[in-house]
Amino acid sequence: MVLAKILRWSFLLMPLLSACGQNLGTSDLPPFFGEKEASVSWSANREKDVNTTGGGYRVYYWDQPSFSLAIAPFVDVPYVAGLQAPTSSRIKKIAAGKYYIKVVAYSAFNPQGTAGGNQSASSSEISIMVP
Amino acid sequence: MTSLRKIEILFLVLFAVQSQAATSDPAYISGEVLVRYKDSVSDNAIQSLSSVVAPQVRSFRKLKLKKGNHYLLKTSTKESVLAVIERIGKDPSVLSAQPNFIYKTFAVPNDTFYGSMWGLKNTGQKISGLDSFGPAFVKSEGNPGTAKSDMSMESAWDRITDCDSTIVAVIDSGVDYLHEDLAANMWDGSGAGFPNHGYDTYSSDNNPMDGNGHGTHVAGTIGAVGNNAKGSVGICWKVKIMAVKSMSDSGSGSTATIAEGIDWAIDHGAKVINLSVGGASSDPILTQALEDARQADVVVVSAAGNDGTNNDNAPTYPCNIQKENTLCVAALTQTYGLAGFSNFGVNSVDVSAPGTNIVSSWNLTPTEVTDDFTAGWQKSSSSATTWGAQALGSGPTPAMTAPANWDGSVQYVNNTDARAYKSFDMSAFKEVRLGYGVIYNTGSGDILRTYCEPGAGDSTGGTVLDAKSGLTGSSGYTLAYDVSAACGQQTCTPGFQFFTNGSVTNTGIVLISFKLTGYSQGTTGYNLIRGTSMATPHVAGLAALLRSYNPDYKAADVVISIKNGGRSILALSVKTRSGKAVDALGSLSYIQPPSGVSAQAVP
Numbered sequence: 001m002v003l004a005k006i007l008r009w010s011f012l013l014m015p016l017l018s019a020c021g022q023n024l025g026t027s028d029l030p031p032f033f034g035e036k037e038a039s040v041s042w043s044a045n046r047e048k049d050v051n052t053t054g055g056g057y058r059v060y061y062w063d064q065p066s067f068s069l070a071i072a073p074f075v076d077v078p079y080v081a082g083l084q085a086p087t088s089s090r091i092k093k094i095a096a097g098k099y100y101i102k103v104v105a106y107s108a109f110n111p112q113g114t115a116g117g118n119q120s121a122s123s124s125e126i127s128i129m130v131p
Numbered sequence: 132m133t134s135l136r137k138i139e140i141l142f143l144v145l146f147a148v149q150s151q152a153a154t155s156d157p158a159y160i161s162g163e164v165l166v167r168y169k170d171s172v173s174d175n176a177i178q179s180l181s182s183v184v185a186p187q188v189r190s191f192r193k194l195k196l197k198k199g200n201h202y203l204l205k206t207s208t209k210e211s212v213l214a215v216i217e218r219i220g221k222d223p224s225v226l227s228a229q230p231n232f233i234y235k236t237f238a239v240p241n242d243t244f245y246g247s248m249w250g251l252k253n254t255g256q257k258i259s260g261l262d263s264f265g266p267a268f269v270k271s272e273g274n275p276g277t278a279k280s281d282m283s284m285e286s287a288w289d290r291i292t293d294c295d296s297t298i299v300a301v302i303d304s305g306v307d308y309l310h311e312d313l314a315a316n317m318w319d320g321s322g323a324g325f326p327n328h329g330y331d332t333y334s335s336d337n338n339p340m341d342g343n344g345h346g347t348h349v350a351g352t353i354g355a356v357g358n359n360a361k362g363s364v365g366i367c368w369k370v371k372i373m374a375v376k377s378m379s380d381s382g383s384g385s386t387a388t389i390a391e392g393i394d395w396a397i398d399h400g401a402k403v404i405n406l407s408v409g410g411a412s413s414d415p416i417l418t419q420a421l422e423d424a425r426q427a428d429v430v431v432v433s434a435a436g437n438d439g440t441n442n443d444n445a446p447t448y449p450c451n452i453q454k455e456n457t458l459c460v461a462a463l464t465q466t467y468g469l470a471g472f473s474n475f476g477v478n479s480v481d482v483s484a485p486g487t488n489i490v491s492s493w494n495l496t497p498t499e500v501t502d503d504f505t506a507g508w509q510k511s512s513s514s515a516t517t518w519g520a521q522a523l524g525s526g527p528t529p530a531m532t533a534p535a536n537w538d539g540s541v542q543y544v545n546n547t548d549a550r551a552y553k554s555f556d557m558s559a560f561k562e563v564r565l566g567y568g569v570i571y572n573t574g575s576g577d578i579l580r581t582y583c584e585p586g587a588g589d590s591t592g593g594t595v596l597d598a599k600s601g602l603t604g605s606s607g608y609t610l611a612y613d614v615s616a617a618c619g620q621q622t623c624t625p626g627f628q629f630f631t632n633g634s635v636t637n638t639g640i641v642l643i644s645f646k647l648t649g650y651s652q653g654t655t656g657y658n659l660i661r662g663t664s665m666a667t668p669h670v671a672g673l674a675a676l677l678r679s680y681n682p683d684y685k686a687a688d689v690v691i692s693i694k695n696g697g698r699s700i701l702a703l704s705v706k707t708r709s710g711k712a713v714d715a716l717g718s719l720s721y722i723q724p725p726s727g728v729s730a731q732a733v734p
Contacts, residue, residue, distance in 0.1 A: 036732065043727035046683035050722060054161055054208070057725060078162075078208050080189070090733065103725040108161060109290070120722035128730040 031073060032063060034095030036130045040075075041088035042123065045105045049118070051084040054108020059089050060122070061099045069102070069122060100127050159230030162208035164215050167226045168200045176224070177202060203231065238288030240357045242312075242364040244657060249465050250485025250669055251364070253281035258465070258488040260611070260659060267660045268611070270488055276465020280712075282485065282669065283698075284366065287676065287715035292357055294367035294675040296682065299353050299403040300396035301668075302389060303346030305331065305339040305376035307494040309654045310347060312355040312362035318373040323399060329374030330399075332391040333384060342380030344494045348658060349407050350374070351492030352668035353675065362657060363491050366672025366715070367679075373401050377408075384408060386416050393420040397427045402678055402686075405671035406433040407664035409447040418452050425456040430678070430686045432671040434663035435461045435474040442476035451479050456686035458674075458693060461707055462486025462666040467700055473663055475706040481690075482697055483706070484713045486666030488659055495562060496653025500555060501646040504531035509589065512549040516639070518629070523641070531642040533629040542636045543577075543629075552626030554587040555618070560649030563618035565625055566611040568644040571602035574635030582626040583614045590626040607643060618647065670713050677718055688723065696721035 040059050049055050056078035060069050075092075079085035091099070102122040109118050168177065177191060194201040206215050216228045245251070247258055257275035260268050298318055308317045308328045317328040329339040341347045350372050357368025377392035378384040384392075389408060396404055404424060424431050431454075436447035442459070450459035461483040462473040469475060470487050504520040508531070512518070519535025531551065534543050557563050565583055573579070578600040584590035596612050617623045625647070629640055650656065674689045681688070696718030697711025704710030 038730050038732050040728065040730040042725045042729070045723060045725060046681060046685070046688055047722050048681045048683070049720075076209065099730075101728065101730050103728050105722045105725050107720070107722060109720050118720045118722060121724040123725040123728045126728050126730060128732065130732040 032061075032094045032097065032099070034093065036094050036096055038091045038094065038099065038128055038130055039088060040091060040101055040103070042103050044084050044087050045120070047105070047107065049107030049109045050079070050105045052079055052107075055079045056085045056106060057087075057089070058104050058106065059091065060102045060104070061091055061094075063097060063099060065100050065125065065127070067100055067102075069104070094130060096130050098127060098129050100125050102126075159212060159232045161212060162206055163231040164204050164206065164212055164219065164228055165194070165231050166202050166204055166219055166228045168202060169224050169226060170200045172200060172224050199226075238285055238292060240288075240364040240368065241360045242355070242357065243361055244363045244490045247490045247659075248363060249276050250281055250489065251284040251366075253465060254278050258490075258659070267658055268613070269659055270661055272471060272487055273464025273466040273468060274488060277467060280463075280465065280467035282366075282673070282712075283714050283716035287719055288368075290719050291676060291680045292368040294354065294370040294672075294679040297367075297403060297675040297678045298371045298373050298399075298401045299367075299405065299671060299675045300329075300373040300375050300392075300401035301346055301350045301353065301405050302375045302377050302392040302396065303341075303349055303405070303407060304343035304378040304380060304382055305341035305346045306350045306372060306374035307341045307347040307492065307652075307654065308339070308374055310351075310492050310494070310656075311654050312359070312492050313347070313350055313372065314654075315356050316354045316365070316367075316370050316372050318371040320373070320399065325399070327374070328372070329376070330392075330395050331376040332388045332395060333376050333379055339374035339376035341374075341376070341494045342652070343378070343382050344658060345382055345407070345664065346374070346376070346378070347494045348489075348491040348660060349405055349664065349668045352489065352665065353405060353672040355492055366669060367675050370672075370675055373399065386414050390416050390420040393431075394423055397424055397429055401429060403430045403432070403671050403674045403689075405668050406431060406449055407662075407667045409434055409436045409450060411445070412448060413446070414448050417449050421449060421452050421454060421457060425454050425686070428456070428686045430456055430458070430671075430674045430689050432458045432460060432667050432674060434667040435459055435476070435480045437472045437662050437664075438474055439472050440474055442474050442479040446479065447474055450474075453479070456690060458482060458670055458690055460484055460663060460667045460670050462661070462663045463712055467712055468702060469706050470661065472661070473666070477705060477708060480707045481694060482670065482709050482711055482713050483700075483703055484666040484669040486663055486669075487661040489661060489665040490657060490659050491665075493656040493658035494652055495650035495658075496656040498560065498649045498651065499646050500557070500649060501644075502553065502555075503529050504642065504645065505529055508551045508553045510549070510551045512547060514544045514547040514549070516543040516547040516549055516629070516631075518549050518551040518627070523643075531645075533640045537639050537641060539638055541638060543631060543639045545631055545633045545636060547629060547631040549629040550589075550591040550626060552582070552590050552624050554622055554624045555647055556622050557618040557647060557649050558620050558622065560651050561619055562613070562615040562650040563623070564611055564648045564650075565596070565614045565618075566609070566644075566646050566648065567642060568607055568609045570605055570607040570641040570643060571599060572604070572638040573600060573602055573640070574631070574637045575601045576634060577601065577631040577637070578629075579640050580628040580630065581610070581612075582628070583612070583617045583623060584626075585617045585621055585623050587622050587624060590624040591628045593626075603637065614647075618649075673713055673715050673718060676715060680719055691723060692718045692721045
C-alpha cells in the first residue's frame with residue numbers, strides 16, 4: 001500500500017527526470033493506470049472568455065475526496081470552434097476503482113498581468129465508481 | 132517498453148501545459164503560429180506537410196499580404212508556441228515562422244475631465260473645484276487620493292468599451308437627454324412612441340427632462356460618451372440610457388412613481404436599473420417591483436444611503452431588499468476608505484464604489500458674470516478710508532481696494548466702517564456661485580466681511596458669508612460661495628464691509644477679482660458631487676459592461692461576477708458583505724465554477 005502511494009506520487013518528478021534523459025523504469029506509470037474509461041459532462045459556463053480561443057475546462061480526478069488540484073492529473077478540454085467550449089470529455093486509461101472529479105473553467109484572459117491564465121474555482125466534487 | 136514510452140509522452144504533454152500556465156506570460160496568441168513557406172508551397176501541400184511536420188495543426192489560412200507566402204496555422208494549445216515554431220522550422224519548405232503577437236489599443240479616453248475622474252483611474256491626483264464643475268464644491272475627505280485605488284477601467288477598456296447592446300434605465304430626477312455628452316448614448320424610444328428617450332412617471336408624461344441634475348450626473352457616470360474630446364467619460368463609452376423620471380426636480384419621489392418607473396423600464400427592455408434613491412420604510416409595492424425585475428432578468432443597483440449609519444440596524448429601501456438580481460452599494464473616498472457619509476452593513480450592503488468628488492454631466496450650464504469694480508458699486512465709509520477702484524501695476528486690473536489709494540504702504544485709519552455693494556440681475560439662473568479673490572493686510576481685529584442678500588437693497592449688515600480678520604501677506608485668497616438662495620432666479624446684492632478697530636493698522640484690502648457664475652438649464656454643464664448616489668452608477672455601468680461582454684449572462688451572473696470580481700479591502704470587510712470595492716477588470720476576468728457535473732463509467 002505504501003509502495004502504491006509512492007508510485008502514485010512519483011509521476012510528479014517525471015518531467016524533471018525525463019528531461020535529464022533518465023529512464024525511470026516502473027515509476028513511469030501514471031496514477032490509476034489501467035484500461036478503463038469514464039465520461040464526464042457539465043453545464044456550459046456563460047463567460048465569453050471560456051467559450052472562445054484560449055478558454056475551456058479541465059477535468060481533475062483523484063482517488064481520494066477533497067483532493068488538491070495541485071497534485072491531481074487532469075484532462076484538458078479546450079475551446080476548439082463554434083459557440084462554446086465542449087461540455088463533456090473522457091478520462092481514459094484508468095484502473096477500476098472509485099474516483100473523485102472536479103471541473104474548472106479557464107480563459108486566456110490574464111487579469112493581473114502576472115503569470116498564468118485565469119481559472120475558476122472548482123465545481124462541486126462528484127464521485128464515480130468505475131467497475 | 133513501447134507502451135511505457137507512450138505513457139511517458141502522454142504525461143510530458145500534460146505537464147507542459149501545466150508549467151506553461153504557471154510560468155509564462157506570452158504576448159502572443161496561444162495555439163497560433165505564422166509561417167512563411169516557400170512561394171511554391173500551396174494549400175494542398177501545406178495540408179500534407181502539416182500532417183507530417185505539425186501533426187497538431189487544426190486549421191490554417193493563407194494571409195492576404197502583398198509579399199510572401201504566409202500562413203496562419205492553428206495548433207493545439209497543448210504544445211507551446213515556441214516549441215511548434217522550432218519544430219515547424221525544421222521543415223525545408225518553411226522560410227520563417229513567428230508567434231502571432233498580440234497588439235492592443237491603448238484605451239485611454241481623451242475626454243476633458245478624465246484626469247479628474249479618480250474612480251476610473253486614480254493617480255493620487257488632488258481633485259480641485261472648477262467653476263465648470265457646477266455650483267457644488269470639492270470635498271477634502273480623502274483628497275488627494277491613493278494611486279491605483281480605482282476600478283481598473285483602463286485595463287477593462289482594453290477588453291470592452293461598448294455596452295451598446297444593453298439598455299440601462301436611470302430611475303431618478305430624469306436625464307438631460309440633450310446634454311452634449313449624453314445625447315448620442317440615449318435609448319431610442321421613438322419607435323415605441325417615446326421620442327424623449329424615456330418616460331416621466333412623476334408627471335405621467337413622456338418627457339423625462341432632468342430639472343435637478345442628479346439623474347443627469349448618474350447617467351453620465353454610467354455612460355457619458357467616451358473619447359469624444361469633451362466632458363467626462365462613462366464606465367461604458369457607448370450604451371443605451373433610458374431616462375425614467377420618477378423623482379421631482381427637487382429630488383423626491385414616492386412608492387408609486389418609483390415602482391411605476393421600475394415596471395415601465397422592465398417593460399421597455401431595460402436590463403440594468405440604477406436606483407440612486409432611498410427611503411427608510413419597508414415597502415411591499417417597491418419590493419414587488421424588484422421581484423418583477425428579478426423575474427424579467429434585470430439587474431437592480433441601489434444606493435446604501437448617505438446617513439453614515441448601519442443598514443443592518445436602520446434599513447434603507449430599496450437597498451435592503453435583497454435578491455439574486457440586486458446590489459446595494461456603499462461609497463468610497465479617493466483613498467478607498469468608506470466615505471464618512473456612506474451607510475454600511477455587513478449583512479445588508481453588498482459592495483462599495485467610488486462616491487466622493489465625482490465629476491459627471493449636469494443639467495445646468497454655467498454663465499460667468501464678471502465685474503471689474505469700475506461701475507455700479509454703492510460705497511460708504513465712516514472714516515477717511517474708503518473703497519475705490521484702481522488699476523494696479525500687476526495682477527488683474529482694475530481692483531477694488533480699501534483704502535482707495537492702496538499702494539502697499541499707505542495705512543488705513545482706525546475705526547473705519549467702509550462698505551460697498553452692487554446688485555446683479557440673476558433671474559436667468561437657477562443656481563449661482565459667488566467667487567472673488569482677495570489680498571489681506573490687516574491688523575488684529577480688523578475684519579473684511581462678505582455678504583450676499585436677495586433684492587437690490589444694501590446687503591452689508593445682512594447674513595455674513597465670510598469674515599476674516601488680522602490676516603497679512605500678499606499671496607491672496609480665492610473664495611467661493613453657493614449663493615443660489617439669495618441670487619437664484621432673482622436680483623441679488625453682494626457686498627463687502629471693511630471694519631477696523633482702534634488698535635494696529637496696516638495697508639488694507641485688495642479685491643483682485645469678482646464674479647458671479649450663474650447656472651441655467653443647458654447641455655454643456657458638469658458638476659462635482661458626492662454620495663452613495665454617485666457610487667451606485669459606477670456599479671450599474673459595470674453591470675452593463677459585463678452584460679455586454681458576456682451576452683449569455685443572466686442578472687444573477689452579473690451580480691455574482693461583481694461581488695466576486697471586486698478588490699478586497701481589509702477595512703471594508705467589517706462594513707459590507709463582500710468587503711470588496713468593485714473592479715471592472717476583476718469582474719471581466721471572473722469565471723464561475725462549473726456546475727452540473729456528472730460522470731459515468733464507460734462500459
